[in-house]
Amino acid sequence: MTSSLSIEINASVALKLANIGAESYPNIESGPIYGFNESESSINIAHIFQFPAQYSSSSSNNDDIFNMKSSNIKYQADILKRLQDTEAGVKLLGWFLSSVGGKTISQSIIEAIINLQQLNLKENRDTTPVLFLVYDPSKSFDGLLSLKALKLSEAFMKTWNSDEKFIAKNLIENRLSYRNIFDEVPMKIKNSHLINLTIQQEFSTAASEEKNLELTINNMRSVDMTTENLHEAIDNLNHNLGNLNYYQRNLSRELTKVNQWKLKTKQDNEEKLKADPNAKLDETEQDWNKHFKLPTQPSKYESLVVSSLINNYCNNLEISGAVELVKTTGAQKSLGLN
Amino acid sequence: MSDPILHIVKPNVAAPFGSTPQAPMNVLIQSPILLQLIESIYHDNNNDDTKTRTIGTLLGTRSDDGCELEIKECYVVPHKEEDDELTIEEAHHISSYQLYKRVNPELQIVGWFSTNPVLDTFTGLVHEFYSKGSCFPNQPIHLTLQSKSEITGEVITPIIKTYISSPIGLPANSSLTNQLGLDKVGTFAFTPIPNSVAISKSELTTLKFLNLASKDESRSVDISRYDELKQLSSSVNQITKLLDSLKSYVDKVISGEIEGDSEIAKTLLSNLNFKPNSIDLDTLNTMFENHTNDTLLVEYLASCVKQQLDLSSKLTTFVSSEEAAN
Numbered sequence A: 001m002t003s004s005l006s007i008e009i010n011a012s013v014a015l016k017l018a019n020i021g022a023e024s025y026p027n028i029e030s031g032p033i034y035g036f037n038e039s040e041s042s043i044n045i046a047h048i049f050q051f052p053a054q055y056s057s058s059s060s061n062n063d064d065i066f067n068m069k070s071s072n073i074k075y076q077a078d079i080l081k082r083l084q085d086t087e088a089g090v091k092l093l094g095w096f097l098s099s100v101g102g103k104t105i106s107q108s109i110i111e112a113i114i115n116l117q118q119l120n121l122k123e124n125r126d127t128t129p130v131l132f133l134v135y136d137p138s139k140s141f142d143g144l145l146s147l148k149a150l151k152l153s154e155a156f157m158k159t160w161n162s163d164e165k166f167i168a169k170n171l172i173e174n175r176l177s178y179r180n181i182f183d184e185v186p187m188k189i190k191n192s193h194l195i196n197l198t199i200q201q202e203f204s205t206a207a208s209e210e211k212n213l214e215l216t217i218n219n220m221r222s223v224d225m226t227t228e229n230l231h232e233a234i235d236n237l238n239h240n241l242g243n244l245n246y247y248q249r250n251l252s253r254e255l256t257k258v259n260q261w262k263l264k265t266k267q268d269n270e271e272k273l274k275a276d277p278n279a280k281l282d283e284t285e286q287d288w289n290k291h292f293k294l295p296t297q298p299s300k301y302e303s304l305v306v307s308s309l310i311n312n313y314c315n316n317l318e319i320s321g322a323v324e325l326v327k328t329t330g331a332q333k334s335l336g337l338n
Numbered sequence B: 001m002s003d004p005i006l007h008i009v010k011p012n013v014a015a016p017f018g019s020t021p022q023a024p025m026n027v028l029i030q031s032p033i034l035l036q037l038i039e040s041i042y043h044d045n046n047n048d049d050t051k052t053r054t055i056g057t058l059l060g061t062r063s064d065d066g067c068e069l070e071i072k073e074c075y076v077v078p079h080k081e082e083d084d085e086l087t088i089e090e091a092h093h094i095s096s097y098q099l100y101k102r103v104n105p106e107l108q109i110v111g112w113f114s115t116n117p118v119l120d121t122f123t124g125l126v127h128e129f130y131s132k133g134s135c136f137p138n139q140p141i142h143l144t145l146q147s148k149s150e151i152t153g154e155v156i157t158p159i160i161k162t163y164i165s166s167p168i169g170l171p172a173n174s175s176l177t178n179q180l181g182l183d184k185v186g187t188f189a190f191t192p193i194p195n196s197v198a199i200s201k202s203e204l205t206t207l208k209f210l211n212l213a214s215k216d217e218s219r220s221v222d223i224s225r226y227d228e229l230k231q232l233s234s235s236v237n238q239i240t241k242l243l244d245s246l247k248s249y250v251d252k253v254i255s256g257e258i259e260g261d262s263e264i265a266k267t268l269l270s271n272l273n274f275k276p277n278s279i280d281l282d283t284l285n286t287m288f289e290n291h292t293n294d295t296l297l298v299e300y301l302a303s304c305v306k307q308q309l310d311l312s313s314k315l316t317t318f319v320s321s322e323e324a325a326n
Helices: A011-024 A070-086 A107-124 A137-141 A154-161 A168-173 A193-209 A221-275 A285-290 A301-334 B031-043 B090-103 B121-132 B175-180 B201-214 B228-254 B262-272 B281-315 B321-325
Strands: A006-010 A029-039 A042-048 A091-098 A131-135 A147-152 A182-185 A187-190 B026-030 B055-062 B068-077 B079-082 B085-088 B108-114 B141-148 B155-167 B188-193 B195-198 B220-222
Touching (some): A011 A042, A011 A091, A011 A131, A011 A137, A011 A187, A011 A193, A011 B031, A011 B201, A029 A070, A042 A091, A042 A131, A070 B090, A091 A107, A107 A147, A107 A301, A147 A187, A187 B201, A193 B031, A193 B201, A221 A301, A221 B281, A301 B228, B031 B068, B031 B155, B031 B201, B055 B090, B068 B090, B068 B108, B085 B121, B108 B121, B121 B155, B121 B188, B201 B220
Parallel strands (some): A006 A187, A091 A131, B026 B068, B026 B195
Antiparallel strands (some): A029 A042, A029 A091, A147 A182, A187 B220, B055 B068, B055 B108, B079 B085, B141 B155, B155 B188
């Protein structure tokens, strides 16, 4: 159903996002996006706003990159009311996030999206997924556009809605891994007729003059930041793995005890039956859970999110590295060096 | 966006008190706002008799000397025109401004825009609203958008004009006007001033894609197809093409087919002859090599981390406790 979903983003929104991203760089910025459902399968993003609050990327708390404070919720509702005064049918589609180096996933983002999706379903029977626009301003300084529209994947939603949520069994059944928490939705930038005319007349020279921005020297600052973020995320993951390992050790210890008990009961029972074939058995092997309580299985949600974050960082570093290699090799050869 | 305006007189901004604020000489429009303004033309509704235009507020900042004005935000304000009466939804205007101001406290109301290029009675009335109200004591600027040719009525590339104004005649609240019983509102002299569009480097990157879209019949460009590496490779291909065409040009000049342009030759010479002389070539080479090695190392480590991650996610898919026990 949603696989055929496609998005159109107005030219002015795409440009505004570039403006917001550049102004807030290197800090993280987010805000609501508004638009229309043109049909079941196509969404138009028509407006973009910034949240008043600023987030600092230097903050050590890993999960504050996307903060749905109640003041922000009120802000986005106020903006929506203003927009509806002049345009009928406009609605809150989701949020954008402008951040460097793939820092685009956190538990609070996921939870905000799920909340809005559930609210839409309950109040308006609206099943269109909530959109999450991610933009990397550091790339655009080098002339590369890094803009993606994401939605939570089917696999993730199934797991979220299942019993016990993120236990290992559910992850395997729904084929959910850290790689497919989000699905990318195909997106087009759309010019209206008048904007098309303006672009052709006013901007085509400006855009072509510096069209080789992507071949100028790379901005390595984002690599620095990403590496630092990566460190932090790996620490988090290790902490999380520690918890999971603890569970596993605990589980195997308990299981040994259970097995010993089972063996003992079995022997006891056999002896009893030998002495008196009609003897009544107090307990069978199956009653082990009356005596032992196995540790509850931990949720893998946290480690899933952190893994996904690490994966993002690594992909980003690889891309930056590849781009940098092309550039340096080019410069080196053109200087006649080897 | 600079009109060939002969810019002779600037009307004196006769504010009713001593310190006369300087009127802006140039208006800078941030490129996303330009597009938003143009999009507001689509709010025009020809079937609605109560409106001959769409109007809205311009937010921005003034430079310290007041000579330059930068427009950073804009929004449509609902209004009604009936006979000679004008109703502007002031509540909408003010509360929208408050919302924008929370994001950027520096924003001021600097003027207003209209999708009707004609300066008429209503222009005066709306201008009065802005100059008496939210813009006071500065005079608001007025920005008009023209999207239809005056003569043929055809759709044209939007023309943007900016005006500054000064009140003319007697001040509306002077005793003389009262004595004469003049009901005087909305009389202004509008003088066009130049405007230009500000494009930042990162906006340019996005503009490149808008430019791509503008050449396509569907007026759109599918950005999902362009990841970073594809963007880079298409630029490299472009360079290769340029070099090829340059080479064929040089070949033609050498064979005497066409006459060479000495300017091109000079540029070529200065570019091709470029060798850094302030630095030893060997040192430079080592620096390049070190940098390449660093980059490769980063890439290698990143891929190692990815492998570890994959491995660890596979190792932690333990079976559930009940299954283990039974």
